[in-house]
């Protein structure tokens with residue numbers, strides 16, 4: 032997993048609430064057995080017509096946002112299924128940070144496993160950044176994980192909360208499984224205890 | 233004496249392997265369910281790092297999401313990508329030595345239906361699956377939730393999950409349901425009341441008389457859609473109904489182990505005075521048969537209502553409602569019962585069990601699909617299908633003009649050939665009405681099996697109570 036430390040980039044505005052995982056990556060693209068290559072199909076049904084032509088109005092098709100690295104979105108981003116294809120598609124497109132007032136639980140977790148930082152901010156802050164993002168490529172937003180801040184192009188800075196363990200893993204690009212395997216003896220003793228307490232399990 | 237605990241607290245406490253200073257826990261996982269869509273990258277990860285599946289005997293795999301539901305699928309799956317995914321699962325199950333139900337096995341079916349059916353799902357367990365509807369298993373008083381593929385790999389390798397504890401939420405449904413009102417109406421009404429983000433950060437415990445009165449299958453329907461309310465998991469405390477359901481299933485404990493298990497399971501309830509961070513109470517009598525009108529499961533209304541005006545909402549929901557109505561091709565103020573349908577889908581992990589099929593068949597008996605409407609029934613498992621055939625339900629469906637399919641997820645997410653055409657409108661017993669969910673441009677109205685059956689007969693959304701009344705007076 033790639034580290035996430037600081038990022039300064041173009042933010043694309045998506046002021047829609049409840050952007051679900053079916054919108055982020057429709058199911059016809061879940062048939063892959065790889066993690067990469069999904070970027071071209073990110074937001075597929077909003078981005079392309081039925082015959083594969085780009086829909087010019089869609090934000091990521093506009094020249095200013097084709098290289099966006101940040102999304103600023105409406106409430107409850109990522110609701111719906113557990114498909115990790117959603118963060119894989121975002122990442123493959125080049126998005127490393129999503130900012131919203133709230134995220135669906137599983138999607139939120141999945142982001143951290145893939146080097147994407149989901150940032151939760153109050154409504155007024157998201158609105159400020161949304162307006163900033165609407166200015167296109169002139170407005171570069173800076174996200175700093177170490178100091179837990181987002182800075183708009185006018186210099187306004189917002190602080191956000193992040194779970195310390197998740198922050199640590201993301202800053203260092205750590206692999207969860209490796210960390211857990213260091214606790215193998217605790218798992219062994221749990222299993223031994225369980226064999227007497229709940230032998231049917 | 234220790235402080236009173238909720239059911240969630242108890243299950244959690246009994247599965248903590250390790251707690252870090254910041255409160256992050258390593259939670260032991262009793263059952264890991266696996267399907268073909270969210271697992272290939274996880275197995276690939278194991279291979280690349282030379283890791284093994286830690287507890288293959290606790291890992292159960294089945295292909296369900298993109299298998300066709302037509303005959304001959306055990307010989308050949310035409311769609312190449314689907315075939316590759318199913319073959320990858322075949323290979324991974326074999327290579328890593330996990331329990332497996334291939335398409336050729338009569339026990340194959342939707343992962344959340346076969347877990348309980350085979351007795352893998354037991355009270356007090358922790359259960360995960362790379363699928364958000366894992367919440368279904370909470371009906372047994374098991375802590376069950378969906379995980380992403382990275383977490384699937386983590387569980388495969390370590391049989392644990394890194395978790396922070398969620399908050400406790402209680403949803404109480406008091407009193408009894410009225411005739412024509414089902415578990416699906418409960419769960420949709422709860423989402424209507426709390427919103428799709430209302431449960432975010434919580435584990436919900438459903439309780440109250442109306443929940444107690446539900447069968448195990450009805451309880452599964454309720455917990456299944458906890459995720460649509462944003463909750464990580466839904467739980468219902470086990471009782472005699474639960475124990476009766478579990479007893480004798482292939483993987484349920486037997487003999488002395490059964491007795492020991494039963495004694496433990498009887499301790500699985502929320503203690504008097506335990507703390508809930510949020511409480512929602514709904515009167516069972518107030519719940520009507522409901523349908524969704526929009527493209528979010530929170531867009532729920534009683535069937536007697538009208539399509540809402542987007543202006544009646546606030547904030548970002550105004551634009552979302554307008555977008556929904558445009559997508560759904562509806563105008564504010566029209567009666568929900570005036571909405572004409574093109575298709576009916578009965579199935580999914582929400583409503584693809586035998587009682588669902590019985591309920592729909594009871595409405596459809598001796599009736600026909602309305603002209604121009606196509607109907608499909610997809611049993612949740614091969615065993616449900618077999619039982620429905622033995623009980624004569626399959627005959628009722630085919631006589632009515634429905635297609636009678638093999639088990640799988642099917643139209644619920646339209647990854648296999650079963651899809652809606654653009655603009656086609658469907659009365660569906662599944663759980664998501666998202667844009668494009670059942671096929672690009674397809675329009676989904678969620679409802680209970682009896683409501684879907686009623687719509688099938690009339691060709692438009694219909695209050696099933698009218699059909700029930702008519703049958704009574706006939």
Ligand code: SF4
Pocket residue numbers: 296297342343344363365580581582640641644645662663
């Ligand atoms: S039936 Fe639908 S919701 Fe259930 S597991 Fe399959 S695709 Fe997911």
